[in-house]
Amino acid sequence: MSTAVQDPARPAAPSSEPRAAAPAAERQRSWWHLPAGLTVLALAALLVFGLRAPVGRGTSFRIAAPGDLNPGGILPGDVALPAGGTAIVCAILCLLIAGVLWFFAATSRALGRRARIALIVVFGLLWITAFLAWAFSGSTVDLGSLLQTMMVLAVPLAFGSLSGVLSERAGVVNIAIEGQLLFGAFGAVLVGSLTGSVWLGLIAAPIMALVIGALLALFAIGYQVQQIIVGVVLNVFAIGITSFFYGTVMQQDPTRYNQPMRLPIISIPVLSDIPVIGRVLFEQNILVYLMWIIVAVLTVALFRTRWGLRVRSVGEHPRAADTVGIDVNRTRWSNVLLGSAVAGLGGATLTIGTGVAFGEEMSSGKGYIALAAMILGRYHPVGALLAALLFAFADALQLRLGTLPSGSGAGIPSQFLLMLPYIVTLFAVAGVVGRVRVPAADGEPYVKQ
Incomplete structure (x- = not known):
């Protein structure tokens, strides 16, 4: 029988017990958060949407x-369902999904990440169906029109959240997204009106947003001012300067300085005629297509290229990045400027993307909602896009509910409808995200030694 003898010149291998204890303690504290939250939502759907639905009404x-591509009428035009029964069935299925998550969480059994995400997505679709059946009882839900409105509202949020991802992955907190959106919207209309070209207005939008980005980088990186304070101040500055020029220049001669212009709609033949999703994905202006392209490019660039590795290393451990020859502050400067330009495209969506003139404070807090989308998306381009779509859907829903004729629907108070997008934002960030791993050096200035 042989006995293993450790080489005294060789250090003992570190024990894995402390590392295993941390995840176990983490699981004991928060394992119930997600299933409990989903259970509450499912019970609310059952008690409010199902049992309190108007009797005898359908949705x-x-x-x-x-005009949709529907050969032989394969898909029905309208599908009529009982409001209460649909909500009850969807709520029961939501409870079953919550029960599955309770089982795996309580017994510490492994549930694959993809399976967990799939269950949450199915839960969300069922819960939304129950809400729509209740809220639109006695009326018709045009799914294609609802999703089209969602897409229009999601574009500025998506560009803003992508701007935040670029900045914060490099370690710079970007609270100034609101100001970047506002400057982009202002520059697009001003240059487009002066030149008579909507395309020059589109080019001007990211350039104008670079002004806010350069100021953010100058103070946050160059002078190492507290980054959250700088961002808030720049937002106030953007509101003030655009309001000044709007009141003193644009209102005096709107046909010359503030003319409504709109980017042309690019329709992809055949694909744009697909029911429900055709107009949403394949009948949009160039900004929507740019949004998809930028999300794909950023996802590959951040996680599959040397540039992305350098950016993430600067955001995680700038001192180590500096020791291998990466210019930390230069990387942060370039990312902040690039993110500002992306946010400027989102600002252009508010004006030339929708065909409206510039108005004071027309960003209306979208920069802050974009920040919430970035956090909910866990600092990932795809996650940020999905979160932006979620918040935009809530906004589109309140707009559609506000146009219901009297006597139809669930009679939701208009004040609640106005709060709906912000309620969804609050609960999504506070209840669903939980503990998000922020880049380790996010918000910390770097001084080369």
Whole structure:
């Protein structure tokens, strides 16, 4: 029988017990958060949407509209469902999903990440269906129109959240997204009106937003001022300067300085005629297509290229990045400027993307919601886009509910409808995200030694 003898010149291998204890303690503190939150939502759907739905009313879901690609009428035009029964069935299925998550969490059994995400997505779709059946009882839900409105509202949020991802992955807190959106919207209309070209207005939007980005980088990186304070001040500055020029220049001669212009709609043949999603994905202006491209490019660049590795190393451990020859502050400067330009495209969506003139404070807090989308998306381009779509759907929903004719729907107070997007934002960030791993050096200035 042989006995293993450790080489005295060789250090003992570190024990894995402390590392295992941390995840176990983490699981004991927070393992119940997600299933408990989903259970509460499912019970609310059952008690409010299902049991309190108007008796005898139905809800119609419009699947295929006239002119859609629907050979032989495979898809029905409108699908009529009982409001209460639909909500009850969806709520029960939501409770079953919550029960599955309770089981895996309580017994510490492994549930794959993809399976967990899939269950949460199915839960969300069922819960939204229950809400729509209750809220639109006695009326028709045009799914294609609702999703089209969602997409229009999501674009500035998506560009803003991508701006935040670029900045914060490099270690700079970007609270100034609101100001970047506002400057982008202002520059797009001003230059477009002066030149008579909507395309020159589109080019001017990211350039104008670079002004806010350069100021943010100058004070946060160059002078090492507290980054959150700098961002808030720049937002106030953007509101003040654009309001000044709007009141003194644009209102005096709107046909010359503030003319409504709109980017042309680019329709992809055949694909744009697909029911429900055709107009949403394939009948949009160039900004929507740019949004998809930028999300894909950033995802690959951040996680599959040397540039992305350098950016993430600067955001995680700038001292180590500096020792291998990476210019930390230069990387942060470039990322802040690039993120500002991306946010400027989101600002252009508010004006030339929708065909409206510039107005005072027209960003209306979208920069802060974009920050919430970035956090909910866990500092990932795809996650930020999905979170932006979620918040935009809530906004589109309140707009559609506000146009229901009297006597139809669930009679939701208009004040609640106005709060709906912000309520969804608050609960999503506070209840769903939980503990998000922020880049380790986010918000910390770097001084080369």
